[in-house]
Amino acid sequence: MSKLTDIMNRRMAFSFELFPPKTDEGLKKLIGDGGVLDRLAELYPDYISVTYGAGGGNIGANLEVLKAIGAKKQGVVPVTHFTCIGGTKDDIRQKLQNYLDNGINHILALRGDLPFGWTGTGGDLHYATELVAFIRKEFGDKFTIAVAGSPEGHISCRSIEADISFLKQKQDNGADYIMTQLCWDMDQFRWWIDAIRAAGITLPIDVGIMPVLDAKATINMALSRNGCVLPRKLAEIISKNWIFPDPFVSDPYDADVAGKKASFKEAGIEYTIGLIDEYRASGIDGIHLYALNKYDDVARIIKESGLIDRV
Ligand code: FAD
Numbered sequence: 001m002s003k004l005t006d007i008m009n010r011r012m013a014f015s016f017e018l019f020p021p022k023t024d025e026g027l028k029k030l031i032g033d034g035g036v037l038d039r040l041a042e043l044y045p046d047y048i049s050v051t052y053g054a055g056g057g058n059i060g061a062n063l064e065v066l067k068a069i070g071a072k073k074q075g076v077v078p079v080t081h082f083t084c085i086g087g088t089k090d091d092i093r094q095k096l097q098n099y100l101d102n103g104i105n106h107i108l109a110l111r112g113d114l115p116f117g118w119t120g121t122g123g124d125l126h127y128a129t130e131l132v133a134f135i136r137k138e139f140g141d142k143f144t145i146a147v148a149g150s151p152e153g154h155i156s157c158r159s160i161e162a163d164i165s166f167l168k169q170k171q172d173n174g175a176d177y178i179m180t181q182l183c184w185d186m187d188q189f190r191w192w193i194d195a196i197r198a199a200g201i202t203l204p205i206d207v208g209i210m211p212v213l214d215a216k217a218t219i220n221m222a223l224s225r226n227g228c229v230l231p232r233k234l235a236e237i238i239s240k241n242w243i244f245p246d247p248f249v250s251d252p253y254d255a256d257v258a259g260k261k262a263s264f265k266e267a268g269i270e271y272t273i274g275l276i277d278e279y280r281a282s283g284i285d286g287i288h289l290y291a292l293n294k295y296d297d298v299a300r301i302i303k304e305s306g307l308i309d310r311v
Contacts, residue, residue, distance in 0.1 A: 003144055004047055004077055004106060005176045008204040013046040013286035014307050015079075015206070018293055020050060020061040027061050030293055031068040039295045041069075043302050047077035047106065049179075049288070054083040054112030055120075066104050079146065080104050083112025084131040086123040092131075093138055100142055108146040108179055109135060109170075129169045136174035146206070147175040151183040151192040155227045160192075164199050177204040179288055182221065185229040186278050193282065206286030207279050212237070212268030213297055214261070215247040237267045269301060276305040 007013050018037070021027045031037045040048065048069045053059050062080065069078035080099055084092055099107065111128045125131050128147055135143055147170040148154075150163060157163035167178070178201075183189050193205070212218050215238050222228040230238070241264035244254040254260065276287060287307060291298045302308050 005144060005204060007046050008177060008285040012280070013206065015045045015047040015049065015286065015288045016040055016291035016298065017049045017051065017288060018065060018291055020059070020065050021293065022060055027064070031065055036293055036295045037068055040291060041072040041074045041076055043299060043308060044074055045076055047079050049079040049081060049108060052081040052083055055086045055115045055118055063102060067102060070103055077106055078104055079106040079108060081108040081110060083110045084123060084125040085112040085114055086118065086120055089124045089134065092125065092134065096135065096139060105142055106144045108148070110148055127166065129166055129173055132170050132173040132175050145175050146177050146179045148181060149178040149205070150181040151189045152185065152228060155225060164196055167196060168199050168201050171201050171203050175203060177206055179206045180208045181226060182208050182210050182228060184231050184234055184275065188229065190282055204285035206288050207284050208288045208290065209272065209275060210290045211272045211297060211301055213265050215241060215243065215264055219247065234271060237264060237271060241267070265297070269297065272301055273305045276307065
């Protein structure tokens, strides 16, 4: 199986991100015959990653989806997300070994956030820096390790400079490449690239992009956890297609809900393609598209942006 860093050293990579569905029906739609995964694999992504519920309580079908990805004839690399928060070293060691036993040797090493209602301790490892060091100590070079990078600074960092210094520590501890948090602010992104390179971080940068398809999801992703800047252009798309009284209510009184959803999506896809262009022009090493377990809109973005023709 290809090592992703070898690919990124040669050319720009492109990949998708999936989440493990919570129901059998959702799982069948994703990994069943002719399902979303089969169709996404036909776009020949270099890898597909699968999210992981922090604290370990909501992992669901993570491994099942990863194994289905690894079985694709197109040679797509399965990458698991993995969080250390709340876990003991023994527990983490055993889970990582289980991934290796199942042929999964690419991992996004994350701290994670304790789930609501968590009553346990914070666990043995407190930051992703420690998880990276732990993986290298216990498993040597068996894993290719990605780590999170936040171009706008992680929401709880004490300063962006501190955040960058911890990213450097992840590199020093043995990380192989960076997967970024979403960032719509290109000026900030270009500043961050210069800043991390000046700090001695040389790792390849794989940029996370959430397709702009739905107002509620876009606002949620920006503001519920990440504190992302919404550029004027994106704010305009949200405002012009605002569903009254607001996009979060289940029974809007707006007369044109369907029309506004459709025109939001159209403008959002165009916006997403423009963003991909800007990222590619800024010299990054990979585009990682949150596929949100969907095919049609994602395939359209991949085709119209030209990512499909990357080699
Ligand atoms: P860290 O790198 O540990 O950083 C957390 C905070 O602590 C930062 O503010 C940092 O500045 C600070 N810090 C870091 N190291 C130190 C140190 N040594 N000493 C003091 N302070 C330090 N979450 C999930 O639950 N499941 C997922 O599947 C998932 N996928 C993700 C995918 C991507 C690409 C990204 C960017 C995030 C993902 N997350 C996921 C969210 C992630 O778990 C949260 O953002 C979490 O709050 C931080 O994880 P981290 O690995 O960035 O933490």
